[in-house]
Amino acid sequence: MIKRTILPTLLAHLREKEITIITGARQVGKTYLLSLLQEELTKAGRPFIYLNLDIEEDAKYFVSQADLLAKIKLEMGDAPGVLFVDEIQRKSDAGLFLKGLYDMNLPYKFVVSGSGSMEIKEKIQESLSGRKKVFVLDPVSFVEFVDYRTDYKYQNTLPQFFAVEKTYAKQLFDEYMNYGGYPKVILAPTVEKKTQEIREIYTSYIDKDIKAWLKVEKSQAFSELLKIIASQIGELTNVAELSGTTGLTEKTTKAYLWYLESTYILTKVTPFYQNVRKEITKAPLYYFFDHGLRNYLLGLFGLPDIPSVLSGHLFENVVFNMIRRHISAPTEIHFWRTLGNAEVDFILRTGLTATPVEVKYKQLDAGELTKSFVSFVETYKSKKGYFIHLGNKATQKLGDTEITKLPYYAVDQLS
Numbered sequence: 001m002i003k004r005t006i007l008p009t010l011l012a013h014l015r016e017k018e019i020t021i022i023t024g025a026r027q028v029g030k031t032y033l034l035s036l037l038q039e040e041l042t043k044a045g046r047p048f049i050y051l052n053l054d055i056e057e058d059a060k061y062f063v064s065q066a067d068l069l070a071k072i073k074l075e076m077g078d079a080p081g082v083l084f085v086d087e088i089q090r091k092s093d094a095g096l097f098l099k100g101l102y103d104m105n106l107p108y109k110f111v112v113s114g115s116g117s118m119e120i121k122e123k124i125q126e127s128l129s130g131r132k133k134v135f136v137l138d139p140v141s142f143v144e145f146v147d148y149r150t151d152y153k154y155q156n157t158l159p160q161f162f163a164v165e166k167t168y169a170k171q172l173f174d175e176y177m178n179y180g181g182y183p184k185v186i187l188a189p190t191v192e193k194k195t196q197e198i199r200e201i202y203t204s205y206i207d208k209d210i211k212a213w214l215k216v217e218k219s220q221a222f223s224e225l226l227k228i229i230a231s232q233i234g235e236l237t238n239v240a241e242l243s244g245t246t247g248l249t250e251k252t253t254k255a256y257l258w259y260l261e262s263t264y265i266l267t268k269v270t271p272f273y274q275n276v277r278k279e280i281t282k283a284p285l286y287y288f289f290d291h292g293l294r295n296y297l298l299g300l301f302g303l304p305d306i307p308s309v310l311s312g313h314l315f316e317n318v319v320f321n322m323i324r325r326h327i328s329a330p331t332e333i334h335f336w337r338t339l340g341n342a343e344v345d346f347i348l349r350t351g352l353t354a355t356p357v358e359v360k361y362k363q364l365d366a367g368e369l370t371k372s373f374v375s376f377v378e379t380y381k382s383k384k385g386y387f388i389h390l391g392n393k394a395t396q397k398l399g400d401t402e403i404t405k406l407p408y409y410a411v412d413q414l415s
Contacts, residue, residue: 002140002148002183004033010135011040014082014109019102019128021088022113024137025264025289026209027201029183030113033137034084037111047081053090062091065100072108080107089114095127102131115209115263136264139181139290141325142318142409146172148186162409170390173408177318178306180292191302198296209263221246225256229266229286230297234316234345236283236337257286264289267324272334272347272354274380280337287320315361315408316345319388322411323348323357342372348414356385357414363391364405369398377401386414 010033013020022030034050041048049072051058061071072083088094098110140148147155149172154161162169179185179194182201188194206219225246229237243253260266266286273279288294291314295301298310306314323333323346330351336344346357356376364387377385377398385398387405393413394405406413 001032002029002144002186003152004029004137005141005144006135006137007033007036010037013133013135014041014111016133017109019098019132020109020111021128021132021134022111022137023115023134023264025139026115026205027182027184028137028139028264030115030137031086032183034086034111034113037082038084041082047076047079048084049075049081050084050086052086054087059090062097065097068101069106076108078107080109082109082111085110085112087114088112099127099131102128138321138325139292140183140186141181142173142176142322145176145181145186149175159410162407169409177291177311177314178295178300178302180290180295182290182292185292195296195302198292198301202293202296205263205265210259221248222256225253226260226265227297229257229260230288230294233287233294234285234313236280237286238283260286265293267320269320269333269335269346272336272349278338278340280339285335287317289321291317291321312361316359319359319408319411320346322408323414326412326414336372336376342375344372344376347376353383354380355382355414358385358387360387360389362389364389366394367396369403374398377403384415 010020010022014037022033024030031052038048038050051061051071053059053062061068072081075081088098091097094112098112102110143158146158146161146169150161180198182198184197184201185194188197206223210222211219225242225248228242228245237257239250239253239257242248243250246253248256257266257268261268266288269285269287271280271283273281292301294317295306295314300306300310320333327333327348332349334347334349336342336347336356344356345359348355348357354376356373358370358373369387373385373387376382382401385401385403387403388408388411389405390408391405392407393410396403396405404413
């Protein structure tokens with residue numbers, strides 16, 4: 001199976017009193033992670049119970065807190081065991097339900113998991129303020145994918161692998177760019193099986209989250225909206241234009257976009273600006289959490305060669321997710337556009353510091369920069385700047401600014 005780098009962090013949090021909440025999109029491997037945590041508890045001789053609210057027999061214990069406590073005590077007594085609850089979003093008022101149990105100061109550790117619906121992302125977190133830690137499970141990263149595809153032979157020497165096996169590494173990257181990071185898709189042995197898996201993931205999302213949970217009735221219009229976003233990743237989003245194309249009202253379009261963010265399908269990126277007269281200040285961009293799903297929506301999934309006109313935007317989406325996983329608060333990701341059409345793909349903002357990052361799906365020549373990038377650096381006096389490209393690492397100076405060109409596999413060197 002595919003090893004997930006988040007596992008040691010989750011294991012460590014089992015020792016904390018806080019409720020552990022594992023959330024993320026459907027089919028990214030949350031239940032599998034729960035099984036790995038249970039294996040470790042078994043080795044340590046620590047008791048646990050696993051309940052899944054998608055199973056009717058398990059759901060009956062959640063009618064009341066007293067019913068659940070009776071089940072826990074029957075199975076574990078007063079031992080300091082762990083209760084695993086999968087698909088927690090199926091429980092109405094789950095946050096208040098868990099808050100009541102937590103505040104009883106019981107000897108049990110609670111680990112809950114669920115898809116990124118409104119309930120788990122909004123209501124549960126709000127109710128459990130100060131009582132939980134949330135872990136978002138992403139689709140499989142490129143590093144996790146390479147480790148898996150190379151049978152973990154280079155898991156401690158990946159920088160050397162990328163430096164020596166450049167052709168093989170690029171082949172793996174092309175495969176990853178095409179199919180994305182859903183575990184079932186990666187594990188499927190053929191293009192046909194991969195296509196079947198991604199289709200089932202999308203169908204399950206529409207049926208369970210959109211139609212049933214979110215009460216979206218016009219699923220065809222919803223799908224059309226998502227396909228339009230897929231075709232224009234990295235481009236400014238105009239809600240009025242989207243509404244006109246899909247036939248949805250602007251209010252509904254905004255609500256659907258929010259649903260897509262809440263269920264870990266899309267990530268919104270807002271503009272960086274300080275001069276409201278010259279810079280774009282409102283229209284956001286959207287990227288997909290999983291670019292394989294984006295390819296599927298556009299009919300590109302599984303094609304031997306994705307058209308070059310689309311590869312640049314796809315590369316940008318992949319790199320965005322690499323950056324998103326690498327940075328942490330208080331650093332934020334924005335983009336920069338001016339009314340005069342100057343643009344930089346990403347701006348990493350930390351306090352008053354703004355670091356430009358440009359993404360190019362090609363091998364850049366020595367000294368090659370873009371006018372927009374230079375304009376941003378000169379305007380905001382950036383101390384550092386980066387290009388992510390298909391070539392090798394190189395550094396140069398632009399005045400007092402250090403410019404670093406990083407290969408696609410070295411995004412973790414951003415600072």
